[in-house]
Amino acid sequence: MSFFTSLSGLKAAQTDLNVISNNVANVSSTGFKKSRAMFGDLFAAAPTQATKTVAGQGVRLTGITQQFTQGTLQGTDKTLDLAIAGDGFFTVKGQPPRQDTNYTRNGAFSVNQNREVVDTVGMKAQLLPVDANGVATSTNAADMFDFVVPDVDPTDPAALLTNISINGEGVVSATFSNGNQVNIGALAVASFTSVEGLRPVGDAHWQASGDSGPALINQAANGPLGQIRSGSLELANVDITEELVSLISAQRNFQANAQAIETASTLSQTIINLQV
Template sequence: MSFYTSLSGLKGAQTELSTISNNIANAGSIGFKRSRAIFGDLFAASPTQSTKTIAGQGVRLNGITQQFLGGTLEQTGKTLDLAIAGDGFFVVRGQPPREELSFTRNGAFNINVNREVIDTLGSKVQLLPVDAAGMVTSTAIADMIDFTLPEFDPLDPTAVLANVSINNFGLVTATFANGNTQNVGSIAMSSFTNVEGLRPIGDAHWQATGDSGNPQINAAATGSLGQVRSGMVERSNVDLTEELVSLIGAQRNFQANAQAIETANTLTQTIINLQV
C-alpha cells in the first residue's frame, strides 16, 4: 500500500511542478493570472473499522484554480491599449460564424482592415450603446455593438477621423478633422458571481460556465467593476520570487515521495530474501 500512497504523492508533486512551471513561463504574458494546485488527502475505512488504526491512502488533486488578483499596469502610450484598474473583464465577441462571447484582461487591442477593434485572438471588442451625452442606454448583451472606428464625420463626409480617446469610465469619443466629436460607445465590461468558475481558453481569455454564473454586463466604474486605463496594459500577477520558493518546495516533495518508494522497495526486497 505504501507504494500507491507515495505514487499519489509523486503525481501530486508533478502536478504542482507543472502548475508552477506554467506560472513562471507566463510571467511576461499580458493579463495572465497565476494558478494554484489544491490537494486533499485520501482516506478510506469501513464502518466497522477503527480509524485509529488506519493510515491515509495518499493525496488527490481537488482542482487547479486561477488567482484573479490584479497585475501591475504598464504604460504603453497607445490609445487602444486598455487596462482595468480593479475588478472586471473586457467583453469580446468571436468572428462569424460562431461569434461566441469571451472575457479577457488582455487589453492589447488593434484595428483590422474593417476598422474593427480586435484583441489578440481576432475577437471584436464590445461596446455599450450611449446617447449624445455619453450616458449608457442599455446593458443588455443583445444590445452590445462591435467597437468600430468611424472613418468620416457622419455629418460631414469630408472630415476624416483625427483622434480617438477613451476616458476612465470607458467612454469612447471620436474627434474629426473639422473639430466635431462623436460618442462611439462605452467599453462593455463584465463581472461574475464566481470568477474561479470561469473556463480558461488561453491568451488571458475565459468563457462563462455554470459554475461562474452568467456575465453581468455594465459600464466601467459601475458597482464592483474597475475603471479603464487607456494607454496601459496589465502585466501578469505572477511573483517570480514566490514561484521559485514554491518550486523548491514542490521539488523537495517529489524527492521525498521518491525516497519513500525506494525505502518501501528495500523493505519488500528484504522480506523476500528472508530464508527460513
C-alpha cells in the first residue's frame, strides 16, 4: 500500500510543479492570471471499522484554481492599449464563421485593415450603444456591436478623423478635422458570479461556463466593474519570488515521496530475501 500512497504523492507533486512552471513561464504574458493546485487527502474505512487503526491512502488533485487578483498596470502611451483597474473583462468576438464570444484582461488592441479594433489573436472588441452624454443606453449582450474606427465624420464626409480617446468609463470618442466630437460607444465589460469557474482557452482568454454563470455586461465603472485605463496594459499577476519558493517546496515534496518509494522497495526486497 505504501507504494501507491507515495505514488499518489509523486503525481500530486508533479502536478504542482506543472502549475508553478506554467505561472513562471507566463510572467511576461499580458493579462495572464496565475493558478494554484488544490489537493485533498484520500481516506477509506468500513462503517464498522475503527478509524484509529486506519492509515490514509494518499492524496488527490481536487482542482486547479485561477487567481484573478489585479496585476500591475504598465503605461504604454498608446490609446488602444487598455487595462481594467478593478474587476471585469473586455468582451471580444471572433471572426466569422464561428464568432464565438471570449473575455480577456489583455487589452493590447490594434486596428486591422478593415478598421476593426482587434486584440492580439484577431478577436474584435465589443461596444455598447451610448447617448450624447456617454451613458450606455443598453447593457443587453444582443445590442453589442464591433468597435470600428471611423475614417470620416458620419455627418460630414469631408471631415477626417484626427483623434480617438477612451475615458475611464470606457466611452470611445472620435474627434474630426471639423471640430466635431462623436461618442462611438462604450467598451462592453463583463463580470461573472464566479470568475474561478471561467474556462481558460489560452492567450489570456476565457469563456463562460456553467460554473462561472453567464456574463453580466455593463459599462466600466458601474457596480463591481473597474475603470478603464487608456495607454496602459495589465501585467501578469505572477510574483516570481513567491513562485520560486513554491517551486522549491514542490521539488522537496517530490523528492520525499520518491524516497518513501525507495524505502518501501528496500523493505520489500529485504523480506523477499529472508531465508528460513
